[in-house]
Amino acid sequence: MPEAKLSSSLEDYLECVYNRINLNGAVKAIEISKDLNVSRASVTEALNKLAQKEYINYGRYEMISITEAGIKKAREIINKHNVIQSFFEDVLGISSTEAANTACQIEHIITENILEKLSSFNKFCSSEPDFINRFKNK
Amino acid sequence: MPEAKLSSSLEDYLECVYNRINLNGAVKAIEISKDLNVSRASVTEALNKLAQKEYINYGRYEMISITEAGIKKAREIINKHNVIQSFFEDVLGISSTEAANTACQIEHIITENILEKLSSFNKFCSSEPDFINRFKNK
DNA sequence: TAAATTTGTTATGCAAGACTAACATTTTAA
């Protein structure tokens, strides 16, 4: 039942919920609204959709909590984000901001398979700093 | 005047127009419809938008041609596509199909700066086949 | 604790991008 494909947009909302809850133990709609630069009304709408898909628990004026399925999904998204950002930053030498911004978008697109390969590639590169240094000084 | 930001969707249409014209000297709406898996009606709509932005020349029941600005833009998109696909395929060892499919989406997102870095990285890797082989046999 | 402020919700609307169905035009072939 709690298995439904999320749009990029809903993934962003879920990721935000997860991060805020992990940071502060709770999250309010207005914080999400500020983090994602959207109106409070859009947040309400998105939270209802996430609740309907059973990724969060939520009802009118209620506290927001995240379900097990929500945690799992959020961690997958965040993991994708981190692997992509790390490739841009640590391998290609892109600035942290640009790496993060682009990772934020690619995280919704990249397949599990490519993610795994990219993750091993990151590890392989960090085990061979010489190679990366030669690339950077090229 | 012929400078307007394109949505991912319109970039796909433009890319398809460019590729088909390069391949056959001309392109018909029905071919675009098949290539992109959309209805004929959607193609009409997209072509009107591209014409309005001056990336193609087009009018009711007229032949489709591409403008200079359209060619420039299409080549940029295709270059992005190729660099990304090449990274997935040649560096990470992803299958051609999966590499192409994912590249098709990332091409609309990646910045010029990251593209350039990725492009040099591809070249650097192909100049050091040893490194890539060690990664693949890891 | 009552008034003011903040936060959340609802109703409504808009834009993009897709669809189907009906119609128009063009092309093919009998």
Add this chain to the structure above:
DNA sequence: TTAAAATGTTAGTCTTGCATAACAAATTTA
């Protein structure tokens, strides 16, 4: 050279994701 088939267009609808404005509830503070 017409009749049939293929292609292109238009009109109307749907979905997603966003917005604003007005209202409701909760929270803060005087």
